[in-house]
Amino acid sequence: MVRLVSPAIVGREREMGVLGSALADARGGRGGAVFVVGEPGLGKTRVVREVVRVATAADQAVMQGRATSPSVQFRPLAEALFSALRHSGVPDDPELAPYRHALSRLVPEWRMERVPGDDDSLVVLGEAVLRLLRRLGRERGCLVVLDDLHDADAETLAVLDYLIDNLAGEPILVVGTLRPDPGRTADLVRAAQRRGVATVLTLSHLDDQQVRTLVAGCLNTAVERLPQDAIGHLIRYGEGNPFYVEELLAEMVETTGGDSRHGVPAAVLASVTARVERLGPRGLGVLRSAAMFGQRFPAPLVRAVTGVDEAELLGILRAGVDGRLITVQDDGYSFRHALTMEALRAGMLPQERAALAVRTAQAIEVGHPDLPGEWSLLAGELWQLAGERERAAELLGQAGRRAAAQGGLSTAIGLLERSLALLDNGGDLPPATAPVLESLFDALVAAGEVVRATDLSARLDAAAPKEVRITVHLGLARAAAKAGEWTAGRHELGKARRLLGTHAGPAATAAVDVVAAQLAFTDPAPGRLAEAEALAKRALDAATVAGLPETACEALEVLGTCARVRDLDEAEALFGRALDIAVRHELTMWRIRLLFHLAAQVGIRSADPADLVEARQVAGAAGALVTALDIIAELAVVHLTRGEYEEAERYARECEQTARRLRLGEMPLFGLGLRVCISAHQGRRAEATDLLATYEHFGGADCDFSSAVWGFGMAFCSLLEENRERALTEFGNAVEAEANRPPQYVSYAHGPRLLLAVLEGKEGREDYEKARSTASGNARWNRVFLTLAAAVLAGRENRPDAVSLAVQQFHEEAAPFPLAFHLGLRLLGGAAVDGGWGDPAPWLRAAEAYFHTTPAPRVAAACRALLRQAGESVQQRRRGIDAVPPQLRGLGVTVREYEVLVLLAERLNNREISERLFVSRRTVDTHVANLLAKTGQPDRAALAQQYVESIAPAQGDEPAGLGNSE
DSSP states (O other): OOOOOOOOOOSOHHHHHHHHHHHHHHHTTOOEEEEEEOOTTSSHHHHHHHHHHHHHHTTOEEEEEEOOOTTSTTHHHHHHHHHHHHHHOOOOOGGGGGGHHHHTTTOGGGGGGOOOOSOOOHHHHHHHHHHHHHHHTTTTOEEEEEEOGGGOOHHHHHHHHHHHHSOTTSSEEEEEEEOSOSSHHHHHHHHHHHHTSOEEEEOOOOOHHHHHHHHHHHHTSOGGGSOHHHHHHHHHHHTTOHHHHHHHHHHHHHOSSOOOOOOTTHHHHHHHHHHHHTTHHHHHHHHHHHHTTOSEEOHHHHHHHHOOOHHHHHHHHHHHHHTTSEEEETTEEEESSHHHHHHHHHTSOHHHHHHHHHHHHHHHHHHOTTOTTTHHHHHHHHHHHTTOHHHHHHHHHHHHHHHHHTTOHHHHHHHHHHHHHHHOOSSSOOTTHHHHHHHHHHHHHHTTOHHHHHHHHHHHHHHSOHHHHHHHHHHHHHHHHHHTOHHHHHHHHHHHHHHHTTSOOHHHHHHHHHHHHHHHHHOOSTTHHHHHHHHHHHHHHHHHHHTOHHHHHHHHHHHHHHHTTTOHHHHHHHHHHHHHHHHHTTOHHHHHHHHHHHHHHHHHHHOOOHHHHHHHHHHHHHTOHHHHHHHHHHHHHHHHHTTOHHHHHHHHHHHHHHHHHTTOTTHHHHHHHHHHHHHHHTTOHHHHHHHHHHHHHTTGGGSTTHHHIIIIIIHHHHHHTTOHHHHHHHHHHHHHHHHHSOOSSOOSSHHHHHHHHHHTTSOOHHHHHHHHTSTGGGSHHHHHHHHHHHHHHHHHTTOHHHHHHHHHHHHHHTTTOHHHHHHHHHHHHHHHHHHTOSOHHHHHHHHHHHHHTTTOHHHHHHHHHHHHHTTOOOOOOOOOGGGSOHHHHTTTOOHHHHHHHHHHHTTOOHHHHHHHHTOOHHHHHHHHHHHHHHHTOSSHHHHHHHHHHHHHHHHTOOOOOTTTOO
16 A cells, blocks of 8 residues: 655745744844745645754754634744743743733743733733743744734734834744735734835745655655656646645545546545545544544543544544544644644534534533633534524633633623624623623723723613613723823713712722722812812722722822822821732732832932832732833932932833833833933933933823923033023923922922022022922922022021031932032032122032033033132133043144033023133133134034034934834
8 A cells, every 4th residue: 555655845945945044043143033824735834844843953942833713812822832831841030020920821830920900911911922932042042933823813913013023133033824815914914024024935836846746755756757647637636735736645545446536625625525434434423523623622522522432532543643634732633734624514514513513512511611711712612603692602701701801802802792793683682791791891991992882881871780881981981081081081970970879889989989089180170189189088988888908099099199299298108008908908919009109209208219129029020010110210210319320321211112112101201201301410411402302202292291301301401501590490390380280200390499499589488488398398309409498598597507507407418419419519609609608618619529520511610610709719620631522622622612612502602601611701702713713614503513413422322212212
């Protein structure tokens, strides 16, 4: 008897060359994505099998998974990770700790650690998978094969889309296979190809010579020995499709005298049927039953459906393997090709399929009573095939709710909509419809599909009980609050209140009031904080009576955030109370959120980052990535105030870049805004201005953080340029903006604004006392400037003891803040010299020595001028020649000429420059003339442009912003 063998891959040399190069690139840390596209039978699986062989031989990590249905969430990703982690276990890597929560959706070993929270975004999961793959491919790169992506669920495609956009620079090659059918997968692949982040290999049909080579390989013989009649038949009916050719060849080899000259693919389907029938009636029944499970099937359940004994079942399965119909898998058996399974299903009458579907569904429910994982979905689809609509709807709804619980909102919505369609017969909706509608509504709101959720709410109003309808309208109100749609939110809240009536219980009252408090807090209307507090207090009282710990935490967070604007002690007490509730009731995500709030309080009061670092570790370990990014932003602020600019920049960039990759709303703007502040605190006007332009280009002007960008950032740059008038305007604008809409953070503009206003004689002791009693006045950063204001006021009041006490307090308060301390000394010294009080000389000398070593020469010059004015001797300083950019230094530009050039580029005239540098007008005229002569520029404008071109590379930083700071 002639037996077929598996031939070497035929006709795919170009494709294998591309894939081989991609594997080598991944080994070198240059990852990418390659998609193999072709109709069924063209050899996608065979190409992938060869790639896997090459990668395995090169000792690369290999992972494989296959999609089975758009309704099965994360199947190919989970299977691929299982294949790598099944034997080696999950790597214990600190880099993965913050992502364990996200990965628990795919990695079974981490599911016990999974806690519900708000960090379930698919982008976060994509980043988590990327980092795990990076770890697995650290040595020699890794290959991830995802088969049959045309059957992938929406969540898998979202994660895949994120992966392929971020593979450059990673030791990861992703290879996917799919059919060329229109759909979401094909759209994703085409879009990735257009972006240049993926390669697409479209398999063609084999030509005649390649068919001959394939057949010769199957028969293990030479091409010239093939019978010409048989080859002609295979070329004619096989259409160059390797699977068709092999199936037709198998039928020709295994039959004697049979005429297989029929159409394709009907010929192939007939061939499969004929080969299965050779296994006998029992064999045909067993494989038809197996086909009801899909391409992969579990032998024990097939036995339960068919009633055959174990020995007979094994004999049939062995014959199927020998007949090249099925293959053995790690977790069961699989049909060799999807067309084999389809042919078996197609060969049954509708009544046969329905009856077999009932028996299969019953066997699944007996074998897996809780219907875990995919069993609920498969049983639901079988009951639907059997015509049992209500039972099918129940199980599809169950599968949808499970998908939603795992964050698979697109899959959940699709399944719940299928469940609803089965229950909707065009008349009155049955009672079973209400829970499906409620679950669908929740999934739509969570997915941001507020318009669809609103449309659905009308059906819920007609079908659901009052309690469900209240929940629906509260969900819409909560979604509106997050989106800033206050009018729509209040409208939905009104519906909920009307349904509640006047005799609502405490649980319902708490649920309504806490959402109302959130709406009030985000509404920019006057009096919003008072309204939010009143509602949150009422919600807290009701939640306490009803025993609702999560609602209590939610209300206390609103109360604490409102209190933080006026009283840090009160805010801290409220956050602490909420933390106690979260710990007592094991509310993990709330515990982490409140640890962040309390750590931020410590940073505000003392500038100590230790508690924030600890809170970040806790958030990272639990996978609370959004909260972790909030903490990172706070760490950037603390390190900025401490003058630790490298650490501050690192945290700010991490916040910006990670938030942008995870697509976290305005969070990237916070990171970019912090970078503006960091540059401003170092006196880098050009860099700060470029970053500010990028910040505003991406919508920063409308962001709540804008007041901080000016009042904590650009105003300090103006102070470092000795432009006190501009700084006071910038501080004032920031404080005014915050008064119109109090931010959720403590403002750091109030202290310095008051000091400048006192120095200018625009505000006095009454204003100081009022500022000192505010929440912002309790922030250590602001206390530094308030104590300076107290010293100035005491000096003007001729109270030397009070001046000494205030200066001593200033030294204590400003100890962690080098910039605030030395700026304060300069401002205090100037006021003392002008007023003839205090001991300005040591203050000014300390400030001059500090600013002489920083990119703030004007402050140092001002200190020297004030010392001369006070009759003190001044050590003449010239900054080193290294301060001058190399292009200008090569032309002989001196340090003083460079200082003039800097101010000239800001469009100051010679009189203004002389005032800034405390030199005569004639001296400035001489320096400008020298600059024109040395640089060969025709006028002041050209000279200023040369400065702009020379300073950027001298600062050593490339312009970076939201769009290019990856």
